[in-house]
Amino acid sequence: MLIYGWIFVILLLMLINEQKGIALFIPYVILMPFYNPTILYVVVFIFYLFAKFRKHELHLSDITPFKPLLLYFLLFFCLIPFQSLTPKGVQVNFFYNDFFTVMTLPIIMWWEMKTDGSSFLLFRKVILICILIVAIYGLFLTLTPGSNPYLYFLMESIGLDNAQDLQEYTDAGDGRLFGRISSVFIHPMTFGLFMGLSLTYWLSVSNYQRDRRFYVISTILVVMIVLCGVRSALAALFVVAIVYLFFVRKLKLSLRSMLFMLFGIYLIMQIPFLSTYIGSIFGGSNDDVSGSSLEMRLMQYAGCLDEFMDSPLLGKGYGWHKFYISEYGDHPILLAFESLVYVVLCDGGLLGVLIWIGFIVYMCIVAKLNLGQNYAFVLMLLSFYFFYSCITGEFGYMKYFMFFYILLYYDKLIGEQGFEQLNGQEELADSIDCLENTDTNYE
Numbered sequence: 001m002l003i004y005g006w007i008f009v010i011l012l013l014m015l016i017n018e019q020k021g022i023a024l025f026i027p028y029v030i031l032m033p034f035y036n037p038t039i040l041y042v043v044v045f046i047f048y049l050f051a052k053f054r055k056h057e058l059h060l061s062d063i064t065p066f067k068p069l070l071l072y073f074l075l076f077f078c079l080i081p082f083q084s085l086t087p088k089g090v091q092v093n094f095f096y097n098d099f100f101t102v103m104t105l106p107i108i109m110w111w112e113m114k115t116d117g118s119s120f121l122l123f124r125k126v127i128l129i130c131i132l133i134v135a136i137y138g139l140f141l142t143l144t145p146g147s148n149p150y151l152y153f154l155m156e157s158i159g160l161d162n163a164q165d166l167q168e169y170t171d172a173g174d175g176r177l178f179g180r181i182s183s184v185f186i187h188p189m190t191f192g193l194f195m196g197l198s199l200t201y202w203l204s205v206s207n208y209q210r211d212r213r214f215y216v217i218s219t220i221l222v223v224m225i226v227l228c229g230v231r232s233a234l235a236a237l238f239v240v241a242i243v244y245l246f247f248v249r250k251l252k253l254s255l256r257s258m259l260f261m262l263f264g265i266y267l268i269m270q271i272p273f274l275s276t277y278i279g280s281i282f283g284g285s286n287d288d289v290s291g292s293s294l295e296m297r298l299m300q301y302a303g304c305l306d307e308f309m310d311s312p313l314l315g316k317g318y319g320w321h322k323f324y325i326s327e328y329g330d331h332p333i334l335l336a337f338e339s340l341v342y343v344v345l346c347d348g349g350l351l352g353v354l355i356w357i358g359f360i361v362y363m364c365i366v367a368k369l370n371l372g373q374n375y376a377f378v379l380m381l382l383s384f385y386f387f388y389s390c391i392t393g394e395f396g397y398m399k400y401f402m403f404f405y406i407l408l409y410y411d412k413l414i415g416e417q418g419f420e421q422l423n424g425q426e427e428l429a430d431s432i433d434c435l436e437n438t439d440t441n442y443e
Contacts, residue, residue: 003035003158014047019119021048022105022112023126026403029105030130030194033186034154038097041104048108057115064370065409066107068362069402073099075355076318079348085310086317094319102399106406113410120410124205127407131198132217135224138183138191142227150184180229189392192230193385194400195221200240200384201404204377205411236388243383247376300342303333308345315349340389360386367409374412381408 006028013021025044029036063070073095080091113120141148154160180188199221206214225233310316317323321337330336337343344352363382367375385401 003032007040010044011047014044015051018048018051019112019116019122022108023122025105026123026126027130031133031184033184034160035158036101038100041100045100045104045108052111062114064366065110065406066103068359068366069103071362072355072359076348079314079351080318083314083317086320086323090323091318094322101396102402105399106402109403110406110410117414123407132220134183134194135220138181138224138228141181141183148182151186181227187395188228188230189232189395192225192228192233193388193397195225195228196233196236196384196388197381197400197404199225199237200381201408204380204408232388232391235391236384239387240380240384243380300334304342304345308349311349313349313351315347315352318347320347336393338393339391340394343394371409371412377408377412378405381405
């Protein structure tokens with residue numbers, strides 16, 4: 001009942017006040033992992049278009065940040081008629097699902113921010129609140145290893161009965177102290193992705209203001225990335241750090257940071273309790289680490305090449321890996337296709353690889369042309385998403401990347417001066433409202 005009420009209020013606000021409707025839709029997408037049907041995104045999109053057309057306020061002409069993604073979807077759609085190893089109807093259905101779940105929220109956020117710049121501040125606040133909710137709830141779950149009361153409550157409220165699968169994802173018996181924490185998400189890998197994207201985004205947009213709030217939020221995010229039990233997030237953040245240092249060319253800073261980190265590791269290893277504690281997060285004191293070994297990965301790459309050779313040019317079809325799992329369960333070698341590389345090679349073949357390369361290059365070009373030197377921040381966010389997906393798989397991660405991307409893009413587009421101007425306008429509006437309320441009370 002709670003979920004349906006939330007959806008009703010979102011749609012109602014879309015017709016009355018689109019800005020607030022989007023602001024309510026953002027936490028729904030993040031905090032509601034079970035009931036996200038594609039039709040909901042389609043209906044929200046239609047309601048938004050209707051409201052804007054009615055007010056003659058829609059900036060449909062500006063799709064600049066989405067050109068790389070739109071070209072990506074267009075090219076993959078053009079391949080579908082020539083890919084015969086997956087039923088056409090299945091491919092079209094997967095394409096429809098991916099297109100609307102990835103595109104809807106970011107593009108209506110973008111159009112709304114172009115219509116009214118103040119909406120950027122609102123969306124930014126909502127995102128930060130969601131990040132803190134996700135992180136703090138994840139921190140709470142360290143006290144309840146292997147259990148997730150919020151997800152159990154949601155499953156019970158909508159009649160789902162897959163608690164056993166959820167228990168397997170978060171099991172504390174794999175050598176990690178807290179198990180693998182999923183927070184408000186179904187799978188811990190999604191939580192690791194969200195925390196990594198959140199930290200990259202937060203560090204990128206906070207270069208204007210390095211106050212106490214910056215350090216508190218940064219500390220919370222770093223702690224949760226360490227405690228969540230997903231090592232891939234740390235590996236992807238290491239790549240982000242390399243990208244950042246490459247662009248800023250601060251060699252002395254990078255050297256000091258590395259020395260400080262090595263010194264910290266040395267201190268931890270000298271304290272038995274801390275050494276065991278930190279080690280248990282990732283692999284346990286007896287090195288019984290669950291996860292993918294190098295030998296297993298090499299075997300999977302060999303299996304991927306075997307599937308790839310069935311249709312090396314065009315691939316097996318859009319969403320073939322999801323179709324295979326739905327029909328036959330986990331692949332005997334590739335399991336759940338736990339790398340973006342497997343997905344691209346099997347589904348799209350060589351042409352799919354070229355489309356992905358073109359998508360990444362084109363996104364960098366668009367950011368460079370429109371954001372100048374600030375395009376490095378977009379590249380950092382893209383690097384985290386891409387590298388994380390390459391070592392974990394692509395399980396609906398792009399939709400999270402895209403709404404962080406569009407907020408970061410707009411932030412760097414207006415720059416520090418534009419951000420301060422919007423803040424000033426908001427403070428002025430608050431002051432006027434306060435004065436009006438005071439006058440009314442006086443009368």
